[in-house]
Amino acid sequence: MRPALGTITLREPRTLRDALRMLRDEGPLTPLAGCTDVFVQINFGTLRATEFLDLSRLAPLRRICEEDGRLVIGALATYTDLIRSRLVRRRLPMLVAAAREVGGPQIQHRGTIGGNVVNGSPAGDALPVLSAADATLVLASAAAERRVPFTAFYTGYRASVLRPDELLVAIEVAPVEGRQWFRKVGTRAAQAISKVVMAAVRDGTPRIALGSVAPTVVRLPRTEAALAGGAAIAAAQGVLAEEIRPIDDLRSTAAYRLRVATNLLARFWADTAA
Numbered sequence: 001m002r003p004a005l006g007t008i009t010l011r012e013p014r015t016l017r018d019a020l021r022m023l024r025d026e027g028p029l030t031p032l033a034g035c036t037d038v039f040v041q042i043n044f045g046t047l048r049a050t051e052f053l054d055l056s057r058l059a060p061l062r063r064i065c066e067e068d069g070r071l072v073i074g075a076l077a078t079y080t081d082l083i084r085s086r087l088v089r090r091r092l093p094m095l096v097a098a099a100r101e102v103g104g105p106q107i108q109h110r111g112t113i114g115g116n117v118v119n120g121s122p123a124g125d126a127l128p129v130l131s132a133a134d135a136t137l138v139l140a141s142a143a144a145e146r147r148v149p150f151t152a153f154y155t156g157y158r159a160s161v162l163r164p165d166e167l168l169v170a171i172e173v174a175p176v177e178g179r180q181w182f183r184k185v186g187t188r189a190a191q192a193i194s195k196v197v198m199a200a201v202r203d204g205t206p207r208i209a210l211g212s213v214a215p216t217v218v219r220l221p222r223t224e225a226a227l228a229g230g231a232a233i234a235a236a237q238g239v240l241a242e243e244i245r246p247i248d249d250l251r252s253t254a255a256y257r258l259r260v261a262t263n264l265l266a267r268f269w270a271d272t273a274a
């Protein structure tokens with residue numbers, strides 16, 4: 001059941017410092033970024049929280065810049081910000097490709113990359129990109145800041161190492177060598193959640209990540225090693241089929257997902273051949 005509007009309280013910090021202090025002293029609070037996931041959860045009654053922390057005034061968290069050679073994307077950057085950013089287009093084109101396929105324009109204007117990461121749906125379109133890019137997440141609390149490799153962030157289905165007193169403030173990506181590739185397969189191009197989504201980088205050792213085939217986004221180390229070792233694509237597809245265990249759910253079947261995942265691997269390899 002939805003909480004009555006009168007029971008909802010909203011804190012509106014103007015600085016990151018205030019936001020982190022509120023999380024520490026006045027919590028538990030649920031952060032709000034673009035609200036595109038949170039509103040759905042409130043409407044479906046799956047989120048019972050009544051105390052919220054509005055991050056929308058924290059403009060510095062929306063910045064996209066380069067620091068010490070790394071691409072730094074603020075957690076509040078929207079998909080539209082990513083699409084419009086020359087820096088992201090140059091450094092991480094597979095993230096732009098993913099952003100273009102998230103929802104429709106309204107969702108792209110409001111939805112943030114930080115919300116996608118923390119929401120943690122295994123179908124989140126930005127997640128395979130961050131995994132294949134070996135991104136690092138910057139998490140901050142009132143006491144300290146820490147950096148967590150993206151591949152170590154999730155601990156299970158929509159569960160992560162993020163603590164209730166922490167915010168995701170930024171995502172850092174070291175230069176990505178090699179060709180980048182992204183493909184989303186859903187019922188239609190826009191406004192559809194992925195049935196399978198893959199992001200990959202073709203370098204000496206390829207980096208391949210899949211969404212919607214497990215409780216969390218996954219990297220495919222055995223498939224990556226097989227391709228790096230010179231395996232034929234058919235053999236690598238066999239390794240991939242052993243490496244994932246997709247499930248049947250309301251969006252698709254395990255058999256379809258497995259078939260699509262192996263087809264995407266072959267498409268990635270063909271599209272990125274020299």
Ligand SMILES: Cc1cc2nc3c(=O)[nH]c(=O)nc-3n(C[C@H](O)[C@H](O)[C@H](O)COP(=O)(O)OP(=O)(O)OC[C@H]3O[C@@H](n4cnc5c(N)ncnc54)[C@H](O)[C@@H]3O)c2cc1C
Nearest residue numbers: 033034035036037038102103111112115116118124125168
């Ligand atoms: C119609 C529709 C279509 C959609 N299509 C897609 C799609 O194609 N692909 C896709 O991947 N997603 C899709 N989504 C889901 C959603 O838009 C994205 O996951 C979006 O990135 C969420 O960002 P947000 O800013 O709206 O997050 P919010 O809803 O504000 O927050 C999501 C979660 O993250 C937490 N949070 C947000 N920011 C932070 C932070 N900085 N630190 C700590 N916690 C934080 C919130 O507390 C909440 O738990 C769709 C949603 C809708 C309603």
